[in-house]
Amino acid sequence: MKLMKRFGTALTLLTALTFSEAATPVLAQDANIDASVSRGGRLYNDWMIELDERAPKKANPKYSGETKSEKQIVDSWRCVTCHGWDYKGVSPIKGIMGKSGDNPASIVSVLKDETHNFQYYLQKEDLLDLARFISIGLVDTDKMIDQKTGKARANGHAQRPFFETVCAMCHGAEGQSLPGVSLGRFAIQQPYLTLHSIFNGHPGAVMPSLRAFDDIMLVELLAYMQTLPETASLVSIVRGGRLYDNWFMETGRTVPVGVHPAYPRNMKLEIKPKQTWLCKECHGWDYQGKDGQYKSGKHFTGIKGIAAQKGADVNGIIDTLKDDNHGYGAVLSMHDLLDLANFISEGQVDMEQVIDSKTKKIKSEFTKHTKFYPTLCGNCHGEKGRAIRTMKALGRVANEDPWKSLHKVLNGHPAEEMPAWRSLDEETIKDLMGFIQTLPINKRS
Structure with missing residues (x-):
């Protein structure tokens, strides 16, 4: 049983729209309504990413929060910034739950009023999808998530088969396959955003909307995600440790000819050229680089260690591994880079x-x-x-x-x-x- 979806009401509301939909068969409207609502949910999340549009250069004039940074300026134009992932508003701004069930045409009028002015940035179809999401796509998050604990109100293992056959294709069986995303930790720390994404998908990404499934099933899916590991899997971390040790032995890939471009040219080369491509050769077995066990001897390079990167953002580490100084983007796969970054962030002792x-x-x-x-x-x-x-x-x-x-x-x-x-x-x-x-x-x- 759906908790708040009113498909019967939806068709009645659609007939009142001022947009030209008279020629669209009712059955087609019924079949496409979830897709429209889901797209509206992604626009609510971040319409700039969903539409691949540049953000306005100036902050939303009606936004009362801080707009000092570029990110704050961008966020001032996102619906969720003011109205929240639970749709109840971010104090002192009122939420949108009161608009649930309203005629989409009247909601479009609000989106175009002097407070929102979205008609300058969104097309007619975009406004309609966003209005439909607000009218018939909102869910009562209090019935799905415990406000105090953030835990999903559902069986934590009921949807394990669904996750492992559908979601794991991108996220991995333990929710660790996307760089910088520990799905278990994310689902615990951001349960409302996670639930919103489960229902509607993610802006500008291939993640599907699961809105067509029963609400209870989707809450159970959130509950299972909250049981996943909060840190990178040990499988990934220890493989990253072996890549740090000797990536070309671990992967079987060919080492580029010559000395690594970042290896100091003023140093007398006392090792084989291919060894200069090893992470441990510059940063040491103790991860301290020039300040550790390699502060002298044939392995000395004067290069800083990786100890300061312990706990660092995995995406940032991957970017560093791929930069011109390191050049590992050309010799390691994305899977390799993720494992190596997980080791650097979470595997150093x-x-x-x-x-x-x-x-x-x-x-x-x-x-x-x-x-x-x-x-x-x-x-x-x-x-x-x-x-x-x-x-x-x-x-x-x-x-x-x-x-x-x-x-x-x-x-x-x-x-x-x-x-x-x-x-x-x-x-x-x-x-x-x-x-x-x-x-x-x-x-x-």
Whole structure:
């Protein structure tokens, strides 16, 4: 049962419109009404993006909020800025719920009055769609979302099959596939906007409007979205860690010929040219760059680390990775860039909490978890860490470069079956690393 959709009333209201629709068959009007209402919802959200129109240069003269920044000027022309995602208004401005059920023609008149003046920016069809949304497209959000908690009033798992077969095509099974968008966190922090988008789609985007489905189903869909992870998935983060380690080994892609263009030309090259394309080569295994373990030696570049990007906006990080200085847009896919950006934003750990930078020793007595190495690592590395012929003794690696070892323990090794142990608690990781440092440093006794 629809909560507030009045399709029977809708057809009556349509006959009163002053626009020329007399020649349109009633059945066609009925079939297209949801599409019109949904488009009106997207115009309500941001008509400038939906219509691909430039925003007015000056702020809406009737808007009473701040208009100092360019974004504030643009937002002053959006319907939602004044009337809200719950359609109840943003104090002191009145909402639009009182117009629900009104004749669309009368609503068009309001949209064209001296307070709104939208006739200068919207075409006749746009005004009609927006009026239809206000007349018959509003929903009672109080019946759908708990005002105090922001939680959807519905079963949180009923629409999991729908999400995984429809929404996951773009958002991913855990809602993390679009750069900079954690759908779970967004649905929790912005439940009213999320619900509005579920009903109407997103301006200027391919996201479909789901308005044709039952209201209860759509609220259940919101409820499921609110169960999704609020942070980037560990799958993405640890893969990003492996890309940071060695992206061309992890992806199988070809490395550009020569030295990376951003690698300092005044430095004596003590590594192979292809290694200059590795993130860790400039920014270090401890993510501190020139201020960390690579402050001297053959790996020194004088380049700043990535530690300051911890918690940064993922889209901004992706833009940096693609800029002329880094050039990874030409060699990594969007999926790769997203994983790498997720690692930079959410995957960096404070290695100072685990490793003593002066002694290189792990800050642990490794007494509680001694069984972990033989069961988790010994199968491949051997009882004494000597089993892998193509690498140094594990004890030597862990003592010479504990930062590198810790990075690989947390994220795995590129293009190999080594597990990523990031999900283990910090104490267990410390004990595991501490035990590894007790292993022999030579391949032979």
